[in-house]
Amino acid sequence: MAKGYLGLGSNMGDKKEYLDQAVEQINQHPSITVTKVSSYYETDPVGYTDQDVFLNVVVEIDTDLPPYELLSYCNEIEEILQRKRLIRWGPRTIDVDVLLYEDYTSNDEKLTVPHPRMWERAFVMIPLYEIAKDITNNGEHIEEIIKNLCKEGIRKVDYGG
Ligand SMILES: Nc1ncnc2c1ncn2[C@@H]1O[C@H](COP(=O)(O)OP(=O)(O)OP(=O)(O)O)[C@@H](O)[C@H]1O
Numbered sequence: 001m002a003k004g005y006l007g008l009g010s011n012m013g014d015k016k017e018y019l020d021q022a023v024e025q026i027n028q029h030p031s032i033t034v035t036k037v038s039s040y041y042e043t044d045p046v047g048y049t050d051q052d053v054f055l056n057v058v059v060e061i062d063t064d065l066p067p068y069e070l071l072s073y074c075n076e077i078e079e080i081l082q083r084k085r086l087i088r089w090g091p092r093t094i095d096v097d098v099l100l101y102e103d104y105t106s107n108d109e110k111l112t113v114p115h116p117r118m119w120e121r122a123f124v125m126i127p128l129y130e131i132a133k134d135i136t137n138n139g140e141h142i143e144e145i146i147k148n149l150c151k152e153g154i155r156k157v158d159y160g161g
């Protein structure tokens with residue numbers, strides 16, 4: 001069994017509903033169990049900025065799927081939830097990224113793990129820190145990494161319940 005972390009983002013339509021459906025789909029796979037879900041964060045768009053704000057969460061999973069099969073399943077969920085790929089870093093109903101998979105590393109274009117841009121993305125690191133306090137990157141603790149990130153444009157959303 002491997003522990004992994006997935007980053008989810010949505011900035012079209014009912015964003016919370018897309019995130020909730022994606023988490024449900026992840027958990028429905030017979031070889032994946034969702035063990036933790038972060039709070040929801042409303043985040044200003046990074047990269048291509050002329051688009052709606054995102055809603056982001058990070059989930060922790062236990063899985064028997066090997067990394068590429070996990071990626072395929074993440075892509076399948078994006079298809080199911082009808083993500084449209086029109087503009088790079090542009091609007092999407094749902095984006096599911098593989099952030100971490102145990103201590104596995106891969107530099108393949110199809111699957112780069114750890115996700116190559118995660119360490120500089122506050123919309124990933126802040127929800128990740130909520131559910132994984134001991135992550136390190138090249139010996140640097142997640143707390144230190146977050147200290148050096150711009151936290152503007154990241155707002156925790158309380159949906160109640
Ligand atoms: N760790 C990873 N998680 C998800 N996709 C990955 C990963 N590493 C490489 N990829 C590849 O990245 C490709 C493009 O992914 P995608 O369109 O979701 O990028 P994006 O979400 O717009 O941007 P970003 O990768 O910066 O988050 C996918 O075809 C996928 O194979």
Ligand SMILES: Nc1nc2c(c(=O)[nH]1)N=C(CO)CN2
Pocket residue numbers: 008009010043044045046047048054056089090095123
């Ligand atoms: N705030 C925010 N910005 C983004 C996001 C995202 O999920 N949240 N995803 C991107 C491509 O994966 C590009 N920019």
